[in-house]
Amino acid sequence: xxxxxxxxxxxxxxxxxxxxxxxxxxxxxxxxxxxxxxxxxxxxxxxxxxxxxxxxxxxxxxxxxxxxxxxxxxxxxxxxxxxxxxxxxxxxxxxxxxxxxxxxxxxxxxxxxxxxxxxxxxxxxxxxxxxxxxxxxxxxxxxxxxxxxxxxxxxxxxxxxxxxxxxxxxxxxxxxxxxxxxxxxxxxxxxxxxxxxxxxxxxxxxxxxxxxxxxxxxxxxxxxxxxxxxxxxxxxxxxxxxxxxxxxxxxxxxxxxxxxxxxxxxxxxxxxxxxxxxxxxxxxxxxxxxxxxxxxxxxxxxxxxxxxxxxxxxxxxxxxxxxxxxxxxxxxxxxxxxxxxxxxxxxxxxxxxxxxxxxxxxxxxxxxxxxxxxxxxxxxxxxxxxxxxxxxxxxxxxxxxxxxxxxxxxxxxxxxxxxxxxxxxxxxxxxxxxxxxxxxxxxxxxxxxxxxxxxxxxxxxxxxxxxxxxxxxxxxxxxxxxxxxxxxxxxxxxxxx
Amino acid sequence: xxxxxxxxxxxxxxxxxxxxxxxxxxxxxxxxxxxxxxxxxxxxxxxxxxxxxxxxxxxxxxxxxxxxxxxxxxxxxxxxxxxxxxxxxxxxxxxxxxxxxxxxxxxxxxxxxxxxxxxxxxxxxxxxxxxxxxxxxxxxxxxxxxxxxxxxxxxxxxxxxxxxxxxxxxxxxxxxxxxxxxxxxxxxxxxxxxxxxxxxxxxxxxxxxx
Numbered sequence: 001x002x003x004x005x006x007x008x009x010x011x012x013x014x015x016x017x018x019x020x021x022x023x024x025x026x027x028x029x030x031x032x033x034x035x036x037x038x039x040x041x042x043x044x045x046x047x048x049x050x051x052x053x054x055x056x057x058x059x060x061x062x063x064x065x066x067x068x069x070x071x072x073x074x075x076x077x078x079x080x081x082x083x084x085x086x087x088x089x090x091x092x093x094x095x096x097x098x099x100x101x102x103x104x105x106x107x108x109x110x111x112x113x114x115x116x117x118x119x120x121x122x123x124x125x126x127x128x129x130x131x132x133x134x135x136x137x138x139x140x141x142x143x144x145x146x147x148x149x150x151x152x153x154x155x156x157x158x159x160x161x162x163x164x165x166x167x168x169x170x171x172x173x174x175x176x177x178x179x180x181x182x183x184x185x186x187x188x189x190x191x192x193x194x195x196x197x198x199x200x201x202x203x204x205x206x207x208x209x210x211x212x213x214x215x216x217x218x219x220x221x222x223x224x225x226x227x228x229x230x231x232x233x234x235x236x237x238x239x240x241x242x243x244x245x246x247x248x249x250x251x252x253x254x255x256x257x258x259x260x261x262x263x264x265x266x267x268x269x270x271x272x273x274x275x276x277x278x279x280x281x282x283x284x285x286x287x288x289x290x291x292x293x294x295x296x297x298x299x300x301x302x303x304x305x306x307x308x309x310x311x312x313x314x315x316x317x318x319x320x321x322x323x324x325x326x327x328x329x330x331x332x333x334x335x336x337x338x339x340x341x342x343x344x345x346x347x348x349x350x351x352x353x354x355x356x357x358x359x360x361x362x363x364x365x366x367x368x369x370x371x372x373x374x375x376x377x378x379x380x381x382x383x384x385x386x387x388x389x390x391x392x393x394x395x396x397x398x399x400x401x402x403x404x405x406x407x408x409x410x411x412x413x414x415x416x417x418x419x420x421x422x423x424x425x426x427x428x429x430x431x432x433x434x435x436x437x438x439x440x441x442x443x444x445x446x447x448x449x450x451x452x453x454x455x456x457x458x459x460x461x462x463x464x465x466x467x468x469x470x471x472x473x474x475x476x477x478x479x480x481x482x483x484x485x486x487x488x489x490x491x492x493x494x495x496x497x
Numbered sequence: 498x499x500x501x502x503x504x505x506x507x508x509x510x511x512x513x514x515x516x517x518x519x520x521x522x523x524x525x526x527x528x529x530x531x532x533x534x535x536x537x538x539x540x541x542x543x544x545x546x547x548x549x550x551x552x553x554x555x556x557x558x559x560x561x562x563x564x565x566x567x568x569x570x571x572x573x574x575x576x577x578x579x580x581x582x583x584x585x586x587x588x589x590x591x592x593x594x595x596x597x598x599x600x601x602x603x604x605x606x607x608x609x610x611x612x613x614x615x616x617x618x619x620x621x622x623x624x625x626x627x628x629x630x631x632x633x634x635x636x637x638x639x640x641x642x643x644x645x646x647x648x649x650x651x652x653x654x655x656x657x658x659x660x661x662x663x664x665x666x667x668x669x670x671x672x673x674x675x676x677x678x679x680x681x682x683x684x685x686x687x688x689x690x691x692x693x694x695x696x697x698x699x700x701x702x703x704x705x706x707x
Contacts, residue, residue, distance in 0.1 A: 015507050047688070054689045071526040082519035088508040095501075101672070107500040159695065160686035176686055183687050205687040209695050216696065221607045237671040247644065247682035247697025254640045255606055265504065272671040276663035277526070279677075290546065291626035291662075291679035294697060296640070298674045304603060305639040305674055316504045324511035 016110070017373040018318035023111040023142040024170075025318075025372050027356015030379035032476050035350035044351050047182045052342045058288025059339060059393070065290075066280070075277045077397040080333035083270055084323060090235040090268045091314065097238025101300020103310040110317045111141035117313055118143060118227060118260055119150045125258050125309075127224040133242060133249045134158035135229025136336055137262045137315055139171060139358040140371075143227065155219055157248035159212050166193040172352025172360060175286050175338040180351055183208065216248065226252035226307070230263040231335070232278060233312075236271050239299045240312070243282060243292050253296050259307035264315050266323075266332040278335060281395035286337035318371035327406040331367045333396045340390035340400060346383055355380060362390035366403040374411050381407035424469030449482040456481035530625065530660020539624040539658050540705060546627025550680025551693045552701035559654065559706045562593045566616055566650055569702040570595065573648035574613055582613040586642060588635025589618060593652055606641035614648035622658045623665035626679060629653060629703065630665060633674045640676055649698040651678070655707030 018025050027034060038044055063069050083090060095105045108114035122130055130152055132138065144154045144165075156165045163178040164171050167189040171177030178186065187203040194215050201211055228249065232241040240261055242249050253259060269275065283292040301310050323329050341347045341361030352360035357368035357377065365384055369377035381404050390400045415423060422430075435441045456462050462479040465471070473479070485493070498506070532539055544554045553572060557565035570578055580597035587601050594600075599612065609615070618636035619629045629651050631637040643649050659665050669675060682697030693699065 015511060051689045055685075058689075068526040071523075075522055075524055075526055078520055078522040082522055085512065085517075085519035087512070088505050091505065091508070107504050109500050109503055113500060157696070158686070159684045163686070176689060178686060179689070186687055205690050205692045206694075208687055209684050209692045213695055220696070221610060234671060239671040245682065246684045246686075246695035248695070250640065250644050250676065251696055254644060265508070272666065273663075276666045277524075279666070280662050287685055289679070290549075291623075291628045291677070293550070293679050293681070293683045295677040296675070297671065297677075299672045302633065302674045305633050305641075314504065316507065320504065320507035320511045323508065329511075 015321040015324050016318070017321045017376075018140075018371045019110050019112060020372075020376070022115070022146075023140055023317070024358045025140060025368050026376050027354075029356065031350070031354055031356070031383040032379060034356060035354040035383075038351045038354050039349060041351075043182070044180055045349060047180055048348055048351055050182075051176065051179050052348050055288055055342045059285060059342070060288075062284045062288055062290055066284070072277055072280055073395055073397055076281050076335075076395055077333065079269065079274050079277060080396055081330075083268060084266070084329060084332060086270075087265065087268070087323065090270055091265055093235040093270075094233055094238060094268050095314075097235065098240075098300055098310075098312050099238075101238050103238065103300040103312055106311060106313045108313055108315045108317070111315075114141050114262060114313055114315050114317070115143055115146035118262065119146055119152070121258070121260050121311055122147065122152055122225050122227075123150065125225050129153045129155065129219070129223065129225070131155050131157055131219060131223040131226045131252050131256065132161070133226065133228040133244070133252045134161045134177070135227070135262060136174060136358060137229045137264050138227060141262070141315065141317060143262065155216070157216055157220070157252060158244075159209060159246060159248075162212055162216070163189060166190070170353060171358060173338060173341060174336050174359065174361070174363075175341075180353070216251075220248075220251040220255055223252070223256045225258045225260065226256040227260045227262065228252055230261050230267055231282070232275060233263055233268050234270075234272050234275065235268050237299055239272065239297050241275065241295065241297045243279075243295050245287065245293045247294060250294055250296055253298065254306050256307055258309040258311070260311045260313065262313045262315055264317070265319055282335050282337055285335075285339045285393070285395040318373075321373070322367070322370040325370060328366065328370045328403050330398050331363065331370060331400075331403060333398055334363050334367065335396060337395055339393040339395065343389040343393050344384075345387065345389070346385060350383070355383065362400045362404075363398070366400055366407060369407055374407055375414060378411050381411060424472065428469075446482075446486050450484075452479075452482045453484070526663075527661055528663050530664060532660055534657070534659045534664075535655035535707065536658075536660075539660055540655060540707070542660075543622055543624040543627060543653075543658050544705065546624065547629075547680065547701075547703055550627055550683075550701075552627075552680050552703060554703045554705055556705045562590075562652055562704060562706050563595075565704045565706075566593055566652065567595055569650045569704055570614055570616075570648075573650065573700045573702050578613065584609060584612040584615050584642065584646065586615075586617040586636055586638030588638075589616060589652075590636070593618075601638055601642050606639070606645070609641050609645040612646045614650060615642050615646040616650045616652070617643055618652050619657060620675075621665050621668045622653045623660070623662055624658055625661050628662075628665065628677050628679045630669060631676045631678065632669060633676075640674055643676060643678070644697055647698055648700040648702070649678075649681075650702045650704060652704045652706065655705070658705075
């Protein structure tokens with residue numbers, strides 16, 4: 001962690017966004033710069049293409065199986081919208097219920113405060129080892145780094161998170177953080193980093209999973225503190241829910257004496273009954289299964305069963321700033337299924353790392369800029385072709401394309417406000433608007449555009465390496481060579497005016 | 498201002514002064530399967546869905562549960578198992594238990610890892626998703642019991658089998674620690690290829706009575 005105080009992050013409606021200098025919501029590079037490298041990585045593209053096409057097929061099959069998917073999806077959307085409209089009441093009720101059942105509730109304004117709370121709670125137990133269940137919220141706030149800075153050893157126990165941790169890598173997918181690695185690469189990481197691993201280990205996924213089981217078994221049995229996230233928290237009963245597959249979650253939620261759960265405030269649902277919707281939407285939409293292997297729920301502390309000390313940390317970290325955006329607040333409905341990543345043509349080619357945030361893909365392209373303030377992730381709202389596939393598969397019907405357009409407008413307005421002179425793009429579009437509203441000018445411009453044919457030299461598109469400011473447009477877009485004649489001209493030629 | 502007060506006040510500021518009532522949620526999805534619990538077609542569906550997860554189902558008459566549990570253990574552990582390999586939930590019906598087996602008590606949970614198999618009842622089973630739910634009652638046992646031994650045998654009776662997820666959740670007490678089990682532990686983390694058996698039990702056997 002840096003000693004200098006980072007500049008204050010921008011705010012929306014005066015509400016603070018996620019602070020700079022902590023956590024993983026901002027990349028070092030803009031999306032186009034990061035994606036350029038990824039696009040050259042043939043192995044990465046092959047891995048991603050294989051994985052996302054597999055999961056798309058599985059998802060489609062189990063979604064089609066339910067005759068009432070559309071109704072469940074609409075109920076999921078409405079439930080989330082209703083929850084957000086009364087978020088303060090539901091959070092207070094959740095706090096009351098968790099407290100009444102022996103849990104302790106903490107509130108964290110941002111990543112720094114959440115990290116401090118968790119570090120203090122772990123230190124109070126006197127242990128130096130922490131086992132972790134995969135959690136997006138703790139990735140977002142950089143909890144592992146904070147705990148390690150305090151001299152604690154952190155062990156990720158989800159197989160993909162373990163691969164990422166052992167490979168000193170970064171997660172690139174919400175559900176399958178190591179999706180960018182294939183079996184041979186994973187075998188190499190295990191062979192290199194797991195002490196005492198079988199030297200004859202092959203790249204068979206079953207063997208690799210067994211190696212992880214052996215590696216973590218003792219750690220689970222001796223763990224005294226676990227940190228988890230939460231998929232849902234039921235306000236009326238104080239019931240927390242973790243949805244998982246491997247059983248590492250159950251190990252962490254069951255065996256240690258102390259459990260610390262870090263949860264974004266938007267994860268609350270009002271009633272137990274609401275889970276009948278989300279526990280149908282989530283597994284089918286994420287792993288493409290009718291139900292995930294294990295779902296654990298618990299309310300506070302149960303004598304004689306599981307951790308006898310339970311802490312719940314409720315995290316803001318920019319979420320209230322998202323809530324204040326009437327168009328963008330829908331992004332808080334996300335249940336982290338990752339279906340939008342798996343269908344996104346941009347994600348499939350650019351990969352998760354290009355987004356620079358723990359939330360990649362279409363949902364990340366809207367959520368990350370809103371959590372940080374759009375100027376800290378200004379390229380992300382443009383990391384999309386607006387094809388709408390993300391909206392179609394979203395199990396809670398988040399209209400991601402509309403939020404992308406909304407954030408693009410916000411960015412353009414912010415840039416216009418901060419500049420003395422308008423951008424070349426703004427000037428060009430203003431000119432275009434004028435030209436397009438005057439037929440004579442429009443015909444002249446069309447005729448003039450034929451000069452582009454000289455630059456193209458018979459190729460179907462203009463070269464990318466045009467001089468600025470045109471290069472700003474052509475760097476990431478193909479500009480087609482203008483046709484010999486316009487549609488109107490060919491119509492007149494063939495049919496007469 | 499405390500963090501609590503500040504976060505709550507931010508939420509209120511974000512939502513604005515106009516607190517129009519939230520829209521009503523329409524629950525026009527299927528609330529029931531239409532078939533009563535224990536319907537023979539539901540039992541068939543449960544078997545199909547559980548086996549799809551690479552778990553094994555053994556069906557028997559209600560009077561034959563004890564013998565079928567032993568047959569399940571033969572499959573899971575091989576025929577050479579002894580009573581000491583098996584630990585059962587403290588409230589499991591007497592005639593379902595293998596003779597002389599270990600009964601879970603208040604020992605430290607990690608000691609359950611020494612046993613090769615555990616046997617429990619369930620609170621409810623959802624046919625459509627092939628899900629068994631254990632609720633921490635004496636018959637189901639504490640959560641560690643169905644987690645640490647590598648082979649898990651669950652006994653389901655016909656009256657516990659409902660069609661859909663809403664019906665299943667409606668029968669459960671959200672204040673109890675619940676574990677929903679759909680097949681053996683699994684992972685899809687390597688190239689999204691499903692592999693059964695990671696940290697939880699690698700073998701799941703279901704005895705369906707009735």
